Amino acid sequence: MKLFKTSKEIVDNFSQKFNEMLEIASNLDGEQALSVFKAWEKVIGDQKLASYCELYDIKNDTAIIKTEHTGWSQQLLIRKKKIIYNFKKFYPALGINNIVVFVESEFSLKQKADVSKTSYSNEDIEDDSLKTISEPDKTLPPDLEKALKALKKSIIKKNK
Known part of the structure; x- marks a missing residue:
């Protein structure tokens, strides 16, 4: 797991988020559109939930919200009526009139050092009674x- 981001x-x-905000602002009243981003927590109505999602775009009277996990998307959809109400009230x-939520996970490939080595014993190698599902009959x-x-023994020996 990567703990720190490079500069x-x-x-x-930041540049990507700023460009997204400018694009939304160009489609709407710029000052009000930018204030939505500032008061995102007020629109969502929950500080914790607001920190795990973001306003991605506004198109055709629909707020498009991005999150990184399906659990947060479910929380947003449960609060859909309240979120739409807050948009109408504050902006x-x-x-x-609607919100759409999509999940965009950030997958990162594990480094070789992050993958734990599996150790095999000679008993595992010699025991052919345990067959995997993909192994033909x-x-x-x-x-x-x-x-x-x-070949299997030499690979295991090399990885030790």
Whole structure:
């Protein structure tokens, strides 16, 4: 798990968010659209939930909200009526009549050091009675089976 962001990542993220806000502001009354971002917590009605989601865009009287987990999207949809009510109450000029929520997870590939090494014992290698689901039921020719076992042992030995 990556704990810190590089300065380039922070600047790129800020630049992207700023451009998104400008695009929304160009479609609407700029001052009011930017104030929605400032008062996001007030629109959502929950400080914790507001910190896990963001206003992505406003199109066709619909607020598009982005979150990174399905659990937060469910919380937003449960509060949908209240969120629309708050948009109408605090920002009537935006004309929000609906919200759409989408989940955008940030997946990162684990580094080789992050993956824990699995240790195998000789008993695991020798025991062919445990077959995996993907393993066919047909038996292999003895020469091929012997070669595969030797290959498996050498790979495990190399990884220790």
